[in-house]
Amino acid sequence: MLIKRFEDAQSYDAPNHWGVHGLRLQGFEEGGPTNQWVAFSQFLPGGGAGPDSTSFEKVYVVLDGEMTIEWDGRTEVLRAMDSCTIPPGQERRIENKSNHVCKMLVVMPYPPEK
Template sequence: MHVKRFEDAKSYEAPNHWGVVGLRLQGFEEGGPTNQWVGLSQFLPGGGAGPDSSPVEKIYVILSGEMTVIVDGKETVLRQYDSCTIPAHEVRKIENRSNHVCAMLVVIPFPKETK
């Protein structure tokens, strides 16, 4: 078992994101997971990301607040405990349009070259 305490989580900057603090909860450390990493993204009101895509799929889980996910012009609002999968290469934009911080768990497989 690999335990990582919240106070030991390191922040990271994700490209093409704004108004967000990202914390790496699991992944990229000795003894950690070998097939995915887990981050906690805390988006301020007006924060967001994109439009962009990635070569691997992503899973978003809303822990608190809400997030608007925009794919092909269609907007979907995710609220507490809602989740979605963003397939590899799907262009998406996300926006926190509320006045509350949105806490979102992000699960991403490692790219093949970093395994």
């Protein structure tokens, strides 16, 4: 079992993101999860990501605030405790269009080894 304290979480920069501060809560450490990692992202008003896609599935869980997600000509707003699964290859764009910080968990598999 691995317990990590929030104050020990390491920050990271995600590609094609803006106005966001990401923290790695679990993953990439000895004794941590073996098939996925978990991030905590805080998106400032106007912050977002994309448009892009990944070769793997992701899960977004909005903890507080709201996040607008756009894909395939559709738009939805995720609010506190809403979640979505993004399948591999799905192009999407997300943006915090509110005036409040959006706090979100992101769960994704480790990147493929090269």
